[in-house]
Every structure is written in C-alpha cells, then in structure tokens.
Amino acid sequence: MSGGPYPWSGGTGQPSPQRISFADCRVLVVDDSKFNREILHRFLAWVGIGRVEFAADGQQGLAMLEARGADLVLVDVDMPVMNGLEMCRRIRSNPSWSDLPVLMQTSPASDPAGVNCFDAGASDIIAKPINPGECMARVRLHLEKQFFLRNLADFHRRLESDLRLARSMQLSLIPDFRRLAAVGARHGLSIEGHFEPSDELGGDFWTLFELGKGKVGFLVADFSGHGISAAINTFRFHTLIERINPMDYAPADWLTMLNRPLKDLLPVGQFATCFYAVIDPVEGSLSYAAAGAPSPLLLRDGTATLLDASGLMLGVSNTPLLTSDTLPFPPGSSILMYSDAMTEAVDRGGHLLGENGLVRLATESLPGGEGRLARLLARFDEVVARPLADDLTAICVTRV
C-alpha cells in the first residue's frame, strides 16, 4: 500500500543508519610498556583507527585527554605515578567524560572478573595476555556504541530545539492577551482565551476578526489527531483564512467556503471540527455555524445552555452539513467555546467530565466579574486528572 492516502501508507522502510568512520576516531593508549604500546598501536591500525596517541602513565594520560580529547581510552591497570584504576576514577569524576569509553587491560591473576576495574568506572575489560581479535572487537563495539549514542543525543537535541521553535510559531497564530484586551475594549466585550497543546505542538487553532459595524467573529477549529501533523494542518488553515476573508459572509456561508479547499487538501481521515460565531453588540445577537464542534455553552441570566454545534467536520465531504443559528446575546451574556479535551477530560474517579460536568463547573464559576475563564479553568484543574490526552482550547466571551 505504499504511496496511498492513509496514515500508515507511503513509508519506504527505515532510513539506513549512518556508518561510523574509524579513520576519524581518536584513541588514547595509556601504558607504561613501550612494547605493549606498539602492539596495541598495531591492533588499532588493523581496526582502521585514524589517530592513536600514547601516554606512559595515568597522570600524563589525563593531561593529554584534557588537552586533546579522545573517542576511547585504552588503559593498563599497573602503571607508575598514577595507575589505571585511579585514572579511570578521575575520568568518571568529570561530567563531560561520563560517557567516554574506557577499556582496561587487566590481569586475571590480580583481578579475576575485573571487579576492581568496573568499580573504578571502566566500560569494559580486556584480559591479558591480549588476544588481538578480542581487543579489536571490543574497541570496535565501544566506538560504535559511542557513535550511535552521540547521534541519538544530537538528534534529540535538534528535534527539541526544532519543536520549541515550531511551538512558538504556533503560539504566534493565536491572538495574544493584548489583542484580546484591545478588541474587547473596542466592542464592549470581555474576551479570555486559553490555548494549551498536549504535546509541544497541537491541532487546535482559534482566532478572532473585527468584521466592521461593531461585529466580532470568533473561529475555533480542532484538527483530527494531535502532534506535528495536526499542527501543520493548523498552519494550512491559517493560510486559508488569510486568503478567504470572513468579511460580510454569513457564518455558514463562510465555513462552506473554507470546506472546499480543506477537502482537497486533507487526506481521507483528517478533518477539522469548527465553530464560527459572530457577535453583533449593536443588534444584541450571536450568529454561528458549526461543523461537528463540541457544544458551546451559553450563559444568560445565570442559566447555562449547550448550543447545537453538530455537523460534518470540515474536509470530510464536498457537501458540508452545518448547523447554524442566531440567538439573542444581550449584555451580561457569556459564551464558552472549547475543544473536546475539556469534556473528554477524566476526573480522578476515572469518569469522563462530559457535557453535564462542564455545565456544572461553568454554572459555578462563570457568573461574577472579570476572570471568568480563569475561575473555570481553576475549577477544571481541581476536578480532572492531568496530563490531558488532547489539546485544550477554551475561549470565554462576555458582553459587558
């Protein structure tokens, strides 16, 4: 099924791992016997090690390690000035050498199982008299291990910094606190937003539009899945809404216009649930259209009701099936829009919070002055078990 449209198709197998180049490796041999140094040099040359350096005792070895570094150290135990065990202990006491492979040549007569060497922090032992094949195999093994560990650590670091950058890019799509305050002040609204991806990146998106004639539009979308692929879809979506402006369109008409390009763009099985509401403070109304979004919660005169936001998600069908409605939205009314992570959160007893649970929390915490969403989320955190399994977005808009 390679190249197909489904999430599991199109893979071409594992990428071939990078190979280690022994010619680029630097090995430090620490041995007081000139004869042994020459023998070991020959073995290392057979392995293909490009750079071999020598020290005659532990102290000299440490100085060379300090000055030039090494990919592997091959140490004899019995040496004058500083023996191999002490040198190994000192290597391990330096955090930057904690992973450095240290192979110790040990004599079975004095340290049968190499216990003293391992105690000192050796990575491995090579028993004397040295067998060329064994010595070469162990050197190769530890250099390869070191190489793959470094690769993995580098990859991890790179991925981490990439994800951090991507996360800040995603956050920049979402209106910040200052914009919420400014738009709110211009239109007699109190606007609070919360955006929290469950991983570094998420599939939630929300934004607002000043539509003219005092109207403000709020768009909340949640792309299927989460993580990187869902996040990429939020960027595509953002581009789309920059191109297809909501100005003057009825909510259902605008979502229908967004649906078509999404249907072409998204593979089967990926989609966006969507809720778009236009608050008109002049008319005192709220018009909305929805495509399979969690039911927003309307709070009027202390009573919470759930709006019907069902509908085919955007990107599923060329003939979208949306729910739309217009309701009175007098001063003092609040609307809470949220992603499904809110109702799908699990309480400490293992039960879904559900719509009923959310209505209960909202009825307790939304009435009162500023800080409505903050109070609701504080209550939410008291009730549900963290971490959440999905991205959490919540927006609370109140006519003041």
Added chain:
Amino acid sequence: MDYSVQTTDNGIRVTLTGRMTLVDHDKFRAVVDAIEKMQGTACEFNLAALEFVDSSGLGMFLIARDVAMPKNVEIQLKGAQESVRRILQIAKFHTLFTVLD
C-alpha cells in the same frame, strides 16, 4: 482498542472494544484490509464495547468508508454506548454511515 473480525451472512462484523484513539491507527489497518478483502455488502461495526472514540477514531471510520464505498459495501455503526453515540451525533455520522441502535 482491540478488535475482532467475523464473517456474517452478508459480509463481516468488526467488534471494537476499549478506547479508539490516535495510537490505534496501525491496528485499524488490519480492519481496513479485512474490508478490502471481504465478500458481501455489509460491514457491521459492533460498538457496544467501545468506551471512547476521539477525532482520530472518527477519522478511521471515514477511512473504512472510503475503502468500502467503491465496493458498494454499506458500513453500519451499531450499538454505540451513550458517550460514543453522542460523539457520532455531533459529527452527524448518520449522514455518512448507517447508524443503528
């Protein structure tokens, strides 16, 4: 999520149990393979033991539908529990699938 596939008189029955989420995509591949290979005209998903389905799970049903449609196989979603039924209802899945009690 766990699944089992049985042959029925007019197609197959796929029984899903547990939670159906993003991590089940690879497992669901086998279900899609079964639909691709099946004989008959009906693929019944028995959802009675399915506790939860998230957006990725809904996406998997859409993939199954995409494979079933060219074969003229009808996909039935049967016996969903209340919480799953609510999710199917919000997504208006009755317009795409045959949803049965």
